[in-house]
Amino acid sequence: MSAASTSTAPTSSPTSSEALPTAEQHGIKEHSDGRFGFVPVQTRSARFKSFDVADFPAVTGREAVWKLSPVAKFTDLTGGVLDGSAYDIDTASHADVDVSWVDRTDSRIGTAGAPEERAAANAWSAFEKALAITVSGEEAKEITLTRANLGSAPRAAHTIIEARPFSQAVVILQNTGDARISENVEIIVGESANLTVVTVQEWNADAVQLANHFATIGRDARLKHVVVSLGGGIVRVNPSVHLAGQGSDTELFGLYFADAGQHLEQQVYVNHDAPNSRSRVTYKGALQGAGARTVWIGDVLIGRTAPGTDSYEQNRNLVLTEGTRADSIPNLEIETGDILGAGHASATGRFDDEQLFYLQSRGIGEIEARRLVVRGFLSEIVQHIGSKPLEERLQGAIEDELRGTEGN
Amino acid sequence: MSVLEIKDLHVSVETDQGTKQILRGVNLTINEGEIHAIMGPNGSGKSTLAYTIAGHPKYHVDSGSILLDGAEVLTMTVDERARAGLFLAMQYPVEIPGVTVTNFLRTAKTAIDGEAPAIRTWIKDVRESMAKLRMDKSFAERNVNEGFSGGEKKRNEILQLELLKPKFAVLDETDSGLDVDALKIVSEGVNRAKENTGLGLLLITHYTRILRYIKPDFVHVFVDGRIAEQGGPELADRLEDEGYDRFLAETPVG
Numbered sequence: 001m002s003a004a005s006t007s008t009a010p011t012s013s014p015t016s017s018e019a020l021p022t023a024e025q026h027g028i029k030e031h032s033d034g035r036f037g038f039v040p041v042q043t044r045s046a047r048f049k050s051f052d053v054a055d056f057p058a059v060t061g062r063e064a065v066w067k068l069s070p071v072a073k074f075t076d077l078t079g080g081v082l083d084g085s086a087y088d089i090d091t092a093s094h095a096d097v098d099v100s101w102v103d104r105t106d107s108r109i110g111t112a113g114a115p116e117e118r119a120a121a122n123a124w125s126a127f128e129k130a131l132a133i134t135v136s137g138e139e140a141k142e143i144t145l146t147r148a149n150l151g152s153a154p155r156a157a158h159t160i161i162e163a164r165p166f167s168q169a170v171v172i173l174q175n176t177g178d179a180r181i182s183e184n185v186e187i188i189v190g191e192s193a194n195l196t197v198v199t200v201q202e203w204n205a206d207a208v209q210l211a212n213h214f215a216t217i218g219r220d221a222r223l224k225h226v227v228v229s230l231g232g233g234i235v236r237v238n239p240s241v242h243l244a245g246q247g248s249d250t251e252l253f254g255l256y257f258a259d260a261g262q263h264l265e266q267q268v269y270v271n272h273d274a275p276n277s278r279s280r281v282t283y284k285g286a287l288q289g290a291g292a293r294t295v296w297i298g299d300v301l302i303g304r305t306a307p308g309t310d311s312y313e314q315n316r317n318l319v320l321t322e323g324t325r326a327d328s329i330p331n332l333e334i335e336t337g338d339i340l341g342a343g344h345a346s347a348t349g350r351f352d353d354e355q356l357f358y359l360q361s362r363g364i365g366e367i368e369a370r371r372l373v374v375r376g377f378l379s380e381i382v383q384h385i386g387s388k389p390l391e392e393r394l395q396g397a398i399e400d401e402l403r404g405t406e407g408n
Numbered sequence: 409m410s411v412l413e414i415k416d417l418h419v420s421v422e423t424d425q426g427t428k429q430i431l432r433g434v435n436l437t438i439n440e441g442e443i444h445a446i447m448g449p450n451g452s453g454k455s456t457l458a459y460t461i462a463g464h465p466k467y468h469v470d471s472g473s474i475l476l477d478g479a480e481v482l483t484m485t486v487d488e489r490a491r492a493g494l495f496l497a498m499q500y501p502v503e504i505p506g507v508t509v510t511n512f513l514r515t516a517k518t519a520i521d522g523e524a525p526a527i528r529t530w531i532k533d534v535r536e537s538m539a540k541l542r543m544d545k546s547f548a549e550r551n552v553n554e555g556f557s558g559g560e561k562k563r564n565e566i567l568q569l570e571l572l573k574p575k576f577a578v579l580d581e582t583d584s585g586l587d588v589d590a591l592k593i594v595s596e597g598v599n600r601a602k603e604n605t606g607l608g609l610l611l612i613t614h615y616t617r618i619l620r621y622i623k624p625d626f627v628h629v630f631v632d633g634r635i636a637e638q639g640g641p642e643l644a645d646r647l648e649d650e651g652y653d654r655f656l657a658e659t660p661v662g
Contacts (some may be wrong), residue, residue, distance in 0.1 A: 112454035354502045363519035377506030
């Protein structure tokens with residue numbers, strides 16, 4: 001990696017609200033994320049939350065959660081009427097994994113988190129039934145749920161993934177076809193359960209998806225969460241993990257490959273709220289083609305309630321061509337001094353002509369050289385998924401991404 | 409018997425101040441198994457010659473020819489040149505993020521041979537070469553040149569030289585920035601490669617000290633984009649004593 005920075009291109013001139021202290025009053029040094037002296041008045045956990053869309057003002061694009069998103073392109077999802085009906089799901093049945101549609105009155109709904117922005121609240125207000133995936137049984141198992149027919153009308157969805165205490169499973173959410181969707185996914189990991197959730201976005205080129213994943217992790221339980229975004233016009237998947245139980249553990253991985261015109265975004269939030277909790281966040285992205293855009297915001301909060309925390313977050317971007325933009329903003333808030341470790345890192349590097357020359361001078365052709373670099377870069381994430389068939393398929397999908405742009 | 413012929417080579421580069429001519433008619437013939445040292449002051453065009461042979465897009469060939477066993481090298485792409493048997497050990501090798509040394513070496517070997525190497529012998533070859541170059545085993549799993557020290561980068565270049573087995577190798581200031589121990593290790597590697605494959609070498613250097621460990625058959629003094637004088641190893645000794653002033657004095661400034 002040649003360059004190490006937290007943001008590649010600042011956006012706007014300083015805009016500070018009168019209600020907020022200035023950087024001088026506050027005494028902090030501004031970060032390089034383009035907020036230019038904006039000082040948050042609240043800790044990450046104190047953000048406004050509501051299940052009701054009416055509690056949120058209309059989206060302007062200046063909000064912290066929206067400022068890097070093309071909000072004008074999905075006003076129907078942040079403010080319009082959404083179809084909240086059930087949709088087609090394709091999945092194989094498994095004795096220890098119950099998949100069913102449940103009512104809004106299901107006691108699990110609202111236990112993993114609450115919307116912090118309007119699109120999420122709009123979806124929460126609109127869904128009629130929730131898709132509930134309930135995992136039991138201690139032996140390892142894998143289940144894939146495929147959504148392929150969501151259509152192009154704006155819709156809402158709500159999903160619950162519950163791993164009962166001591167259970168174990170890999171749950172793969174596979175997304176293809178058309179979509180204009182705002183949705184919430186609640187992930188409830190019971191005591192000592194070991195759950196992996198993989199969400200794969202391979203939508204059609206003009207699809208829009210705004211997803212919020214809220215996870216709560218019980219005592220000694222473990223969640224591995226993987227976001228793979230390859231296809232879609234605007235794909236925003238924001239995982240928020242509450243380490244609620246003592247000794248809870250989470251690993252959050254992300255892999256994204258933005259082509260020309262694609263906007264792929266992820267805002268990750270890890271809330272350390274119990275002793276001896278551990279988190280690792282690793283997101284890696286490649287950008288190729290004019291207008292390819294990625295956003296990664298990583299917030300980690302280590303609360304007073306979380307002594308013994310061990311935390312590390314990092315984002316790496318590989319820029320393959322001119323005309324792309326990668327925003328990368330790691331934020332770390334620490335409220336207790338009694339921790340094992342907390343770190344954050346971000347780097348955005350180019351694959352440049354000198355690297356190409358070097359590889360070619362060793363006999364490797366241009367196409368193979370690019371493939372080698374991207375495959376090597378992203379395979380670190382692929383290898384962590386924990387499902388061999390999916391890992392192999394995604395390696396192939398990454399090859400297709402590279403091949404797709406060779407024709408440009 | 410392979411031969412690399414450079415004939416009346418004229419090369420220029422585009423700079424902010426316009427086109428700048430750097431090589432002004434270079435003639436040089438290297439036979440397999442020969443070691444040629446090219447010595448010269450800074451800015452004389454030594455590195456330009458190296459990068460032009462390898463095919464770096466920055467350098468524009470105005471006229472002349474480079475023939476490898478009669479085949480025109482200048483019309484080949486960079487990777488075709490490597491597959492034809494040319495190798496450039498670079499002065500400043502770049503970092504390749506995301507690609508481990510192991511993966512890189514295997515991919516390059518496969519590209520050059522046209523088929524994947526037999527796994528067992530290949531792993532053994534890599535290990536042995538690394539051990540001889542005093543490279544720790546952990547290098548194999550590190551990304552190419554990422555976080556390598558200057559000496560480690562040079563050793564990694566020579567590792568590739570040993571494993572890829574080119575017909576001709578250009579070593580561009582491989583000695584620069586090396587302490588004496590690293591210089592000896594790197595030189596041993598070069599000598600070993602020559603012993604094993606009988607390759608021809610073009611050794612580009614500013615200083616004479618690497619010539620204590622790698623004995624040249626011919627020494628060429630490069631001044632102002634062409635060869636100003638050539639001779640045997642004794643010419644290097646003379647340069648050691650006299651420096652380049654004698655040649656520079658004969659050259660008009662600019």
